[in-house]
Amino acid sequence: MKDIISKKVLDMQPSGIRAFFDLVLGMKDVISLGVGEPDFVTPWQIREAGIYSLEQGFTSYTSNKGLYKLRLSISRYLKNKYGLDYNPDDELLITVGVSEGFDLALRAIINPQDKVLIPLPSYVSYGPLAELAGGIPVYIDTKKDKFKLTTSSLEKAIDKKTKVLIFNYPVNPTGVSYNKKELEEIKKVLLRHRILCISDEIYSDLTYEFEHTPFATLSGAKNNTIYLNGFSKSYAMTGWRVGFVCGPKEIIAAMTKIHQYTIMCVPITAQMAACEALQSGRRSVEEMKREYRRRREFIVDALNKIGLRCVKPDGAFYAFPSIENTGYNSLEFAHQLLKREKVAVVPGTAFGASGEGYVRISYASSLDKLKEAMVRIELFLKKDILAPQKYLRHRAKSKRKFADFA
Numbered sequence: 001m002k003d004i005i006s007k008k009v010l011d012m013q014p015s016g017i018r019a020f021f022d023l024v025l026g027m028k029d030v031i032s033l034g035v036g037e038p039d040f041v042t043p044w045q046i047r048e049a050g051i052y053s054l055e056q057g058f059t060s061y062t063s064n065k066g067l068y069k070l071r072l073s074i075s076r077y078l079k080n081k082y083g084l085d086y087n088p089d090d091e092l093l094i095t096v097g098v099s100e101g102f103d104l105a106l107r108a109i110i111n112p113q114d115k116v117l118i119p120l121p122s123y124v125s126y127g128p129l130a131e132l133a134g135g136i137p138v139y140i141d142t143k144k145d146k147f148k149l150t151t152s153s154l155e156k157a158i159d160k161k162t163k164v165l166i167f168n169y170p171v172n173p174t175g176v177s178y179n180k181k182e183l184e185e186i187k188k189v190l191l192r193h194r195i196l197c198i199s200d201e202i203y204s205d206l207t208y209e210f211e212h213t214p215f216a217t218l219s220g221a222k223n224n225t226i227y228l229n230g231f232s233k234s235y236a237m238t239g240w241r242v243g244f245v246c247g248p249k250e251i252i253a254a255m256t257k258i259h260q261y262t263i264m265c266v267p268i269t270a271q272m273a274a275c276e277a278l279q280s281g282r283r284s285v286e287e288m289k290r291e292y293r294r295r296r297e298f299i300v301d302a303l304n305k306i307g308l309r310c311v312k313p314d315g316a317f318y319a320f321p322s323i324e325n326t327g328y329n330s331l332e333f334a335h336q337l338l339k340r341e342k343v344a345v346v347p348g349t350a351f352g353a354s355g356e357g358y359v360r361i362s363y364a365s366s367l368d369k370l371k372e373a374m375v376r377i378e379l380f381l382k383k384d385i386l387a388p389q390k391y392l393r394h395r396a397k398s399k400r401k402f403a404d405f406a
Contacts, residue, residue: 008131015124016350023335024344031373032344033361036172036318038236042273043284046235049276050269058268064260066094066244067271073278074244082214084222090249093256094266098202098230098243099125100259105198105226105245106133106164108254114163119149121320121351121358123172123200135163143354146311147174147320151185158193165190167215168200170207173351173360174320175313180213187218198226202243205234205285207315208293216246223248233316234285235277240270292317295363299370302402303361306378317364320348324357326381334359340383341376371402 002010017034024030041047065071071088078084086092095101106129110116116130119140127137140157142149149167167186170177178186190197199215216225230243245255296313303310303321310321323333330347337343348355363370 012128012131017124017346021344023338027338027342030338030342030344031365031369031376033363033365033370033373034344034346036233036362036364037238038233038288038317038364039366040236040288042236042240043277043281045280046237046273046277050240050273053269053272058272060268062094062265062268062271064256064265065092066266067268067275070094070271070275070278071244073275074246077278078214078246082217084214084217084227084246086246087249091246091252093245093252093259094271095230095243095245095259096263096266097232097241098200098228100263101228101230101243101245101255102126102166102198102200103129103133104255104258105228105247105251106130106135107258108251109196109226110135110163113161115159115161117154117157117162117165117195119167119171120354121147121171121173121348122166123168124350126166126168127352130166136161138162139352139354141354147171147176147354148178148182149186151189154186154189158189158195162193162195164196164198166198166200168202170203170212170313170315172203172316173318173346173348173355175316175318177207177209177212177314179210180218183213183215183218187215187221191220191224196224196226197221198228200228202228202230202233203316204229206289206292206317208289208296209314212315226251231274231277234288235281236284236288237270237273237277240273242266242270242274292363295365295367295370298367298402299361299363299374302370302374306374306381308377308381317362319361319363320358321361322358330356330359337377337380341380343373343376343380374402 021034071092075086075088075092110133112134114135115138116135117138117140118126119142130137138157140153197215201214204212216222216227226247228245231237299319300310300312308321310319313319326333330349334345334347346360348358
């Protein structure tokens with residue numbers, strides 16, 4: 001059968017996240033800190049809007065671009081919050097999550113052999129989707145720069161075939177983000193070389209240390225930016241699959257052309273729920289953000305206490321601790337931790353070679369589960385040197401150590 005399958009697809013590696021979590025299926029008593037999904041359910045009023053739309057018989061197709069009401073609401077939201085001005089008629093497209101938007105953006109702009117710059121570590125889809133679009137991924141190692149893209153490393157990666165930079169912040173998996181001054185420096189390089197920016201800002205609402213600055217708000221950047229965002233992370237709407245893309249009308253028209261032949265439109269129920277999210281969901285977003293911030297404080301402090309160096313993330317809901325002092329590589333650490341203590345984390349190498357020596361831990365889980373996970377991870381780190389009779393005593397001691405955090 002291999003001669004039937006596309007060589008491009010055969011050569012593609014499976015998702016490092018999904019491949020690892022196939023191992024978790026069927027295991028009992030596993031604490032999963034791997035999937036990048038809020039542990040909260042979608043706020044009730046948003047769910048109710050979806051239910052009501054079905055009860056009222058809204059079951060038809062929408063415009064390929066999405067419900068005008070939703071596009072208008074997004075346009076007004078971006079204008080009010082960031083001063084971003086996008087015309088809902090021709091500069092905004094509703095997509096099946098940010099993932100579809102990203103796929104459409106690449107297919108709309110990439111010609112064969114165009115180069116796509118991707119800072120590493122990065123979300124697992126970027127490289128494969130660039131290849132499927134006919135582009136050549138060019139990976140930029142950010143590890144030596146505290147996982148931040150610098151103008152120096154960006155300049156070194158650019159050549160005459162470079163078409164676009166994929167720029168995600170806050171970053172999945174590291175939680176690193178960029179302040180306005182840092183973004184301005186990156187923007188200057190892109191404009192000087194006439195390189196587009198696909199800006200994936202799905203975690204924009206989950207920025208803790210400073211205000212998030214959309215790339216398109218930078219002076220001169222709007223017409224050079226394809227802005228991606230959505231409802232999955234901020235509103236706990238992962239299963240609804242609603243994202244949106246904003247950009248120059250020529251690019252949005254090209255993306256819409258592909259979208260109408262592949263997806264046609266996002267389900268109307270999900271779109272109507274998204275309308276309600278923008279109308280009444282901001283309080284819920286802030287409540288969830290406060291809880292993520294509390295968990296972030298705990299997880300970073302706990303990881304450092306048990307000997308896994310971890311820098312406090314600027315945003316998203318991931319910690320990215322170093323496991324270099326454990327004697328394991330990233331994949332071995334994750335496999336052994338799952339096997340011996342039943343805690344699931346993602347190997348840093350799932351996000352590119354730059355992730356070696358690290359693992360991704362999601363703190364989108366209850367504080368009680370995070371505390372128990374830290375007890376198990378500490379036991380895992382010490383199990384090789386603990387005599388069996390000391391194991392249970394150390395477990396009780398470890399549990400007391402984390403119990404007081406509130």
